[in-house]
Amino acid sequence: MTYVLTGDEKPLSGIGVCRAKVTAFDPRMRIVMTAIYAIVVVSLNSLWVLAGALILSSGLLALSGLPPRKTLKRMAMMDSFIIFMLLLLPFTIPGTPVFSLWGLEASWEGLRRAVEIALTANAVILAVMTLVGSMEPVTLGHALFALKTPERLVHLLMFTIRYIDVLREEYQRLRTSMKLRGFRPGTNWHTYRSYGYLVGMMLVRAIERSERILAAMKCRGFSGRIVLLDDFRLSRADLLFAAALSAALAALICAEAIYAAS
Amino acid sequence: MHIVDGALSNPVVIGGAVAAAGGIAMGLRNLPLERIPAAGVLSASFFVASLIHVPIGPSSVHLILNGLAGLVLGWAAFPALFVGLLLQAVFFGFGGLTVLGVNAVNIALPAVLAGLAIRPLLARGSPLQGAIWGGIGGGAAIALTTLAVAVSLMLSGDEFLLAAKLVFVSHIPVMVIEALLSGAAIFLARRVKPELFADAKGSLA
Structure with a gap:
């Protein structure tokens, strides 16, 4: 997985390819935090808050030490798959017209929904790639096992x-x-x-x-037991990172609540 | 075929996750320890097959081959395809995290259905007859997957109706290609390794 998927298909990190800084953290904590992150971001609605989430994800990318251009290129590849669906939305959601194309009215509400989906999808997938995708694949398996998969x-x-x-x-x-x-x-x-x-x-x-x-x-007497080669330890740095990320997520939720109230 | 985070409504996402958990549990129950190597190697080969780009006119499509996976793996195709989707999301950024369940159901359930319905027919008759059934299974699975993607979009809101219809229509050539390829693959497997589909009792892995 790490070596052979050549060219564009190569995973973002792995043995010898890049020593991401985020790899120093406990893999279990990274998986759990990523899941929480994804759920929080998907539940957000306001565009400004979602833009904030995307900035937070970019911050994680900067912190992770992954090659930024390559990672962003990969994210853009996902966008190329959904762009078609997003382009249709302004024309299929009724509302206040913004502009018209070939006699079809594009609505403000539809445009807003398309931007909302794009921001959410990119923020989540970028966080997934930086926090979990920077793991060695085998570590991912071991961490998932440690999390009772x-x-x-x-x-x-x-x-x-x-x-x-x-x-x-x-x-x-x-x-x-x-x-x-x-x-x-x-x-x-x-x-x-x-x-x-x-x-x-x-x-x-x-x-x-x-x-x-x-x-x-x-x-060799395989019995189906998974032998963990290294045991995971939650260090102080892990707790600090988890706390900082949770605080950032809490801030996003607060901003969303304020936006919804106003 | 991947749906991304943020597009679907919460009930669809949660329903998909629950259904996927059920499907994975069912698949794992049909996967004794002895067969895990076979399932794992086949899961990897379907992952590699999904990177193959097949030309169609001026453009090209990449294969999914979930129908073929179902024909070969039976119920075990569910966890096997889920693993593939998880790896794609995490390492390649395709799809999303919260929609993993919905995507798994959309791709793996048609595979399992094709396997349950058509696998017993593959070993019967001449290799050509097996290939025709294989082609039907491969084409039907991808048609069902497209339909499932369209339905999950439509359940999330009327605004996706047009997108859902377009997804289905634009995938008709993909269905034809997947059917042809699955048929040819089964034809070769029947000729080279006839015992592959010989055990009538369900799945290989």
């Missing part, structure tokens, strides 16, 4: 993380051999059939690989 789900997560790398390499090998045989993708039946065979071959090989894995694990 079902053992089998954590096993499944760890296996997936472990083998994404391996299977990505296998996919590349199969693609290379297709290329060597002169395969060029296009919009035709041959392409779709070839891609289908490629996926089918990956599945067959994955299943055969999993049989070997199971045999190797049985040989």
Whole structure:
């Protein structure tokens, strides 16, 4: 997961890629705080307060030591997926017209709703990427287990993380051999059939690989228990960070209440 | 296909989270320890498959293949696809956190349904017949997913009605491609490893 997802698909941090400052904090605390953060931000409505939340998320990004441009680019990629839906909103929510396009009236209320969704989505995903995404994938699994996630789900997560790398390499090998045989993708039946065979071959090989894995694990007496290599400790710095973030969230909630009252 | 934070109404988000928890629990119950390696490796291969871009006209689409996941994994597809979505949200910033439940239900429930309905038919007859059923399963799952995305948007407010309709219509080519690819993948699996779908009792992993 950390190494192989090349180019744009590369995760933001990992072994040797970047030593994020936020990685010094307890992973469990980071996961819990991220969940609270997301719930608070989603419940906010006022645009100014949401803008404040986005600024807070950017602050976390600055603090995390993740590469800011890359992280923001990734966030912008998510925006490109939802931009279409957001652009429709001003025209589908009735209200005070602001401008009209090809005879369609765009409403002020719709525009406001679109901005609200965009701010919320970006603030949350940026916080998720900086607080949780900066973890090593295996640490994420261990921390989730420490937070009482079902053992089998954590096993499944760890296996997936472990083998994404391996299977990505296998996919590349199969693609290379297709290329060597002169395969060029296009919009035709041959392409779709070839891609289908490629996926089918990956599945067959994955299943055969999993049989070997199971045999190797049985040989070593695997019993389904998750062995934690390092135990998590809540230090004073963790508590301070959690308190500071909670205070910031409380401030956002207060601002929202004041805005709603006025 | 990912819905982001802040777009859906609270009842939809909470309902999605509860349903997803149920689906994951059900999936894990059908996943004995012995089969976790198979499920994990398959979950990883579906993650990798979702990074494949397939050309369509001047543009390209990325695969979801949730139907194929359901056909291969049965109920275990639910936790497997959930894990994929979690990793995508956390490490790639696709989707969101509070909507994770809704997204998981939208993608994994059609997969499980396709698996329950069509998996027993895959081993019957010639590989071509199996491939046709596989194609139907793959196409139906993605159609149901699109429909589920549209319904979750519509339940959250009338303003999304147009967006929901457009999501469905614009995904019709994706449904065709997923159906073709799933069919071809099942055809190959039937030829190369016929015993894969031979056990009639539910799921492989």
